[in-house]
């Protein structure tokens with residue numbers, strides 16, 4: 001390793017985010033010298049911190065508060081975790097995903113649903129504006145995705161939300177970078193049913209995307225197409241029933257009643273302000289959408305991870321479908337929201 005490192009290099013070395021490194025510098029727990037807009041950190045200071053400084057991070061007594069499930073399933077060390085909550089078949093860790101992911105067990109999760117900050121889309125939310133530049137955001141993304149890849153089972157799927165509205169073209173770079181880290185599997189379109197911003201220089205954006213990645217080109221991910229069938233419309237049923245080519249009308253009726261396979265364009269209305277589901281999170285995803293994703297990509301009893309839990313939609317759905325789950329969320333207020341939703345839905 002070279003003698004002095006930048007913030008990003010130090011973050012990689014310590015397996016934490018660049019924000020965390022800057023925070024440690026601000027707290028004077030890691031010595032560094034200012035160099036333009038960045039910091040220079042000496043290798044000796046980093047080694048010192050890695051050996052001794054980390055012991056001060058987090059609350060050591062927290063380990064005693066972890067339940068058996070937490071010890072067995074996650075074997076988590078307390079550093080970087082601000083709180084742990086066991087709820088039903090799952091655990092919520094409050095803290096930075098980059099601090100917590102390295103402590104989750106390898107090859108454990110059947111599916112990872114990640115709805116990360118999209119980068120400067122929600123201008124008023126601190127968590128969406130934590131990076132100085134698109135490059136820094138991309139570097140952060142690659143760092144957490146490498147950890148997600150490690151904890152994903154070999155036949156598992158990593159599903160990552162993103163969008164192309166107006167400013168959000170960074171999503172294109174994200175997809176291209178991540179297709180080099182893992183194997184591209186699919187791109188699901190979430191059709192939100194109504195447009196979501198006031199763009200005047202093009203058509204109104206109406207969809208978001210879900211990039212689906214698998215471990216490698218020869219990995220064979222579990223996917224149950226039967227799990228998501230959507231009802232045929234009344235008109236479509238009438239047309240099929242009148243079609244003279246089908247001789248066995250009863251078999252035809254049975255087939256029609258099962259519904260059709262979902263396509264990779266999932267039309268699920270986004271949540272309106274008046275929606276009963278709304279829990280006070282600005283980018284809360286609809287339960288029905290998450291149900292489709294979890295039902296098809298996991299079996300009952302499988303483990304699901306959401307490293308950016310927000311208001312807890314993944315946890316609520318996983319719990320209701322009999323999956324084990326783990327959620328990570330930075331903000332105490334959203335952890336409270338998720339716990340409230342879980343309590344109300346149990």
Ligand SMILES: C[S@@+](CC[C@H](N)C(=O)[O-])C[C@H]1O[C@@H](n2cnc3c(N)ncnc32)[C@H](O)[C@@H]1O
Pocket residue numbers: 095096097098115116117118127128281283284285286307308309310311312313314328329330331334
């Ligand atoms: C797009 S929202 C997720 C919304 C969620 N899917 C839902 O349905 O409510 C992203 C969430 O990630 C959290 N977050 C941002 N940076 C984080 C980090 N480094 N570690 C963990 N959580 C983070 C934010 O506080 C925010 O709640």
